[in-house]
Amino acid sequence: MKRLWITGYRSYELGVFDDNDPKLTVIKVVLRDLITSAIESGYNWIITGGQMGIEQWTIEVASELKAQYPSEFQIALMTPFTEFGNQWNERNQLKLKAVQAKADFAATVSNQPYRTPQQLRNYQEFMLKHTDGAAMIYDVEKQGKGQYDYQAIHNYMQDHDYQLRMIDFDDLQEAANEYQENQNNSFQ
Structure with a gap:
């Protein structure tokens, strides 16, 4: 069993506040390539958290790839503590519930609501020990x-x-350029 932890920026750190943001299109293309490569390299679990941004988009993209790879991999959503996301507004709580429903497995590392930063460190330790x-x-x-x-x-x-x-801003810019070039070529 090979398990890959995918994480990164929160949506607000990338300035993505709308599902129709062109930046999100490019990010999802990058995630699709990343996850596809992982699956084809033998990873059979994609594991992430529930944070708004890269983590939730990972689940959305992985869920879409299930049609192409129906039995090759599973999706796990792990949160650091119970009641994760309860402080978010209703729209964001609904998004969290939607991605939880797309995961094959969802659980929390701590069986208590947030109390201390140690729960976040325990979450990181769990993710590291349970991924390759x-x-x-x-x-x-x-x-x-x-x-x-x-x-x-x-x-x-x-x-x-x-x-x-690591996929950094240079990699994202390169992906955006390729995406734009492909879009321009499809209109010719």
Whole structure:
């Protein structure tokens, strides 16, 4: 069994506030390529959290890929504590419920509501110990909340055989350029 943890920026850190944002189209193309490559490399679990942004988009894209790879992989959504997302507005809570419904497996690491930052560190430790590698859409030059996961992964890699695939802003810009070029070519 090979399991890949996918995480990265929150939607607001990328300035994506609408499902029709052109940036989201490119991000989903990048996620589709990433997940497809992982599946074809033998990963059979895509594991992520429930944060708005890369994590929820990962589940949406992976769910769409189920039609192409019906039995090759499963999707897991892990949250750090119970009542995760309860403080969000109703629209965002509904989005979380929608992606939870698309996952093959959903659970929490802590069986208590949020009480302390240690629950977040325990979540990172759980994710690291229950995956074989990670992929992040994250740029160390432009820090965000993902910096904590990046640091935990980087520290874990020092003593463990664990791979990290980074997709930074240069990679996203290259993907946007390719996407735009493909769109222009389809109109000719």
